Amino acid sequence: NIPDIVVGRLPVYLRTLELMAGEGREVASSQELGARLGISSAQIRKDLSHFGEFGKQGTGYNVAFLRRQLEQILKVNCVWPVVLVGAGYLGHALASYNGFEHRGFRIVAVFDSDPAKIGNRVSPSIVVEPVSAIGETLQRCQCQIGMIAVPAEAAQKVADTLVEAGIRSILCYAPITLNVPAHVRVEYIDPVIHLQHMTFYLRQGCDE
Amino acid sequence: NIPDIVVGRLPVYLRTLELMAGEGREVASSQELGARLGISSAQIRKDLSHFGEFGKQGTGYNVAFLRRQLEQILKVNCVWPVVLVGAGYLGHALASYNGFEHRGFRIVAVFDSDPAKIGNRVSPSIVVEPVSAIGETLQRCQCQIGMIAVPAEAAQKVADTLVEAGIRSILCYAPITLNVPAHVRVEYIDPVIHLQHMTFYLRQGCDE
Numbered sequence: 001n002i003p004d005i006v007v008g009r010l011p012v013y014l015r016t017l018e019l020m021a022g023e024g025r026e027v028a029s030s031q032e033l034g035a036r037l038g039i040s041s042a043q044i045r046k047d048l049s050h051f052g053e054f055g056k057q058g059t060g061y062n063v064a065f066l067r068r069q070l071e072q073i074l075k076v077n078c079v080w081p082v083v084l085v086g087a088g089y090l091g092h093a094l095a096s097y098n099g100f101e102h103r104g105f106r107i108v109a110v111f112d113s114d115p116a117k118i119g120n121r122v123s124p125s126i127v128v129e130p131v132s133a134i135g136e137t138l139q140r141c142q143c144q145i146g147m148i149a150v151p152a153e154a155a156q157k158v159a160d161t162l163v164e165a166g167i168r169s170i171l172c173y174a175p176i177t178l179n180v181p182a183h184v185r186v187e188y189i190d191p192v193i194h195l196q197h198m199t200f201y202l203r204q205g206c207d208e
Numbered sequence: 209n210i211p212d213i214v215v216g217r218l219p220v221y222l223r224t225l226e227l228m229a230g231e232g233r234e235v236a237s238s239q240e241l242g243a244r245l246g247i248s249s250a251q252i253r254k255d256l257s258h259f260g261e262f263g264k265q266g267t268g269y270n271v272a273f274l275r276r277q278l279e280q281i282l283k284v285n286c287v288w289p290v291v292l293v294g295a296g297y298l299g300h301a302l303a304s305y306n307g308f309e310h311r312g313f314r315i316v317a318v319f320d321s322d323p324a325k326i327g328n329r330v331s332p333s334i335v336v337e338p339v340s341a342i343g344e345t346l347q348r349c350q351c352q353i354g355m356i357a358v359p360a361e362a363a364q365k366v367a368d369t370l371v372e373a374g375i376r377s378i379l380c381y382a383p384i385t386l387n388v389p390a391h392v393r394v395e396y397i398d399p400v401i402h403l404q405h406m407t408f409y410l411r412q413g414c415d416e
């Protein structure tokens with residue numbers, strides 16, 4: 001049984017391997033991976049050992065091989081359909097975000113409650129639909145993943161609608177904590193977590 | 209010397225304590241913190257022990273006290289000025305994001321290279337300025353933190369401009385890895401990391 005904190009690091013390892021593959025690198029030591037990530041090489045080897053013996057002592061890891069292993073473990077050697085609720089500024093940005101496709105995800109539908117937005121095109125392939133269409137759309141695309149890009153005060157109700165329609169995973173951009181049943185996973189995009197990580201290292205202060 | 213991987217968890221602990229304080233909670237055991245976060249109580253106690261003896265054996269942590277300690281450690285008992293480059297869809301969403309202020313950050317300026325956007329108001333207090341104004345603005349506000357919300361192909365050049373003007377920390381939303389000098393920290397907002405964390409747990413597959 002893999003600790004969730006380990007699972008959370010695997011996509012970061014995968015992203016680093018994608019970068020190294022793009023640089024033409026064929027082999028990577030755990031030391032180099034660790035240096036790139038600010039994680040100890042021991043931690044990386046320990047994390048990966050949960051899944052198999054992927055590296056050679058003294059040689060390191062084959063980049064292409066380890067990348068394929070992680071893609072399989074994370075189940076992203078395929079394309080997951082994702083729905084998005086909220087077609088405002090952030091929703092527009094997400095609908096045209098091209099960082100999803102080659103890493104296993106595709107937004108297949110966008111929903112909004114504002115009549116002025118329903119029917120608008122937000123990307124070459126997506127027109128905004130009404131929230132009332134969420135249930136049938138999730139059924140049709142067998143979609144298990146939803147993203148929330150609505151104001152904080154609307155986010156819980158949107159989550160309830162998604163959960164009721166069968167969603168299993170939610171990525172929430174709104175600055176609020178969602179209540180969901182135990183079988184539903186929620187992750188948050190919280191820029192402040194990253195900003196506070198960075199201020200730890202800053203010397204000069206800031207205003208009271 | 210605190211491992212960076214520990215530093216990265218502190219803002220998450222702080223966010224959880226803020227939530228608990230909002231629920232009126234006065235005391236929190238490491239078990240409860242761990243359960244809320246999917247992190248072992250041992251890991252939490254070990255992480256916090258780097259900074260002091262904050263809890264009582266058998267009692268747990270005083271929520272308000274621990275929260276203040278973490279705010280001090282992360283230096284967010286004050287408001288850091290932040291600049292933003294990119295006033296497109298994402299930039300608009302960030303300029304009006306109200307999740308920053310009470311957690312230690314305020315966007316004080318927004319820059320863009322598009323003449324059609326310069327001069328536009330993106331929030332009650334912010335009008336878009338030209339990229340040429342970055343240097344003088346950073347000087348005036350003593351700002352050490354920048355956010356990048358421009359297309360991937362423009363992000364490296366924008367980072368170079370920010371670094372040259374004295375920025376020490378960059379939060380990058382663009383799907384690209386930045387090259388910066390060793391004294392500059394970069395963090396990425398990468399939704400795919402979170403989505404891949406979630407697909408690990410999904411049973412039903414997806415399309416090839």
Ligand SMILES: NC(=O)c1ccc[n+]([C@@H]2O[C@H](COP(=O)([O-])OP(=O)(O)OC[C@H]3O[C@@H](n4cnc5c(N)ncnc54)[C@H](O)[C@@H]3O)[C@@H](O)[C@H]2O)c1
Pocket residue numbers: 085086087088089090091111112113114117131149150151152154157158172173174175189190191300301302304305306307397
């Ligand atoms: N985490 C981050 O990095 C980050 C960054 C910027 C903004 N945000 C957050 O993203 C959210 C959206 O920001 P924005 O600037 O796009 O706001 P916006 O006001 O431009 O867009 C919100 C959209 O949600 C729609 N909406 C409201 N209630 C709805 C409902 N019940 N069902 C369906 N649609 C509904 C609105 O009609 C609107 O189109 C906000 O919560 C904001 O705080 C997060």
Ligand SMILES: NC(=O)c1ccc[n+]([C@@H]2O[C@H](COP(=O)([O-])OP(=O)(O)OC[C@H]3O[C@@H](n4cnc5c(N)ncnc54)[C@H](O)[C@@H]3O)[C@@H](O)[C@H]2O)c1
Pocket residue numbers: 092093094096097098099189293294295296297298299319320321322325339357358359360362365366380381382383397398399
């Ligand atoms: N990480 C995430 O969660 C996430 C989500 C959505 C979008 N994004 C990314 O955010 C970025 C912005 O997305 P968007 O939808 O707002 O795009 P957009 O095209 O609406 O806005 C980009 C803005 O950047 C400006 N710009 C371009 N080059 C510039 C330069 N050299 N200097 C200053 N400004 C410049 C443009 O004039 C434009 O206003 C993209 O890289 C996108 O991939 C990230």
